[in-house]
Amino acid sequence: MLALAVASIPSAGTSAAAAAFVVNSTGTATDPRPGDGVCATSTGVCTLRAAIHESNVLVGAQTVELPAGTYPSSTPPGSSNDIGKGDLDITDGMTINGAGAGSTVIDGRGVDRLLEVHPEAGDVTLPDLTLRGGSHPESGGGILTTSGGGVTLARSLVLDNQATGPGERRATAR
């Protein structure tokens, strides 16, 4: 019986917990080596954009930890699917975890929408943060998703985002 009890202990062969990338900069640089498991810009910090860039390329769903602070999301010019410009393009499942809607803010500063969740992204979860200041001339002022997965907001606020395209006006009129 003792031997059986020992044998029933779960093996350690299950996959390790998904990596968490902790953002430590309010900069907007990308990660020059995405997919190596390390979130680092060319100057060695981890920006929100670099963390998303790394998580997009690294296989599996990672968590981006976004401590209290205000993080600019968008860099000019807007309306780009280049990871280095415009909104933050999400192409893989991930969680972007804030420290609370009152303390962690992603701010579009009116440059572009904040997040674009692409068709291949799968499930994206956005707990405990505020998404504000997004603007887009067509659609998705705050978040645009074309993913078949879910975009889940939990205890998060979406404030002061606007889109001004015809589709948005039609949607609003309904």
Ligand SMILES: [Ca+2]
């Ligand atoms: Ca990297």
Ligand SMILES: [Ca+2]
């Ligand atoms: Ca990933």
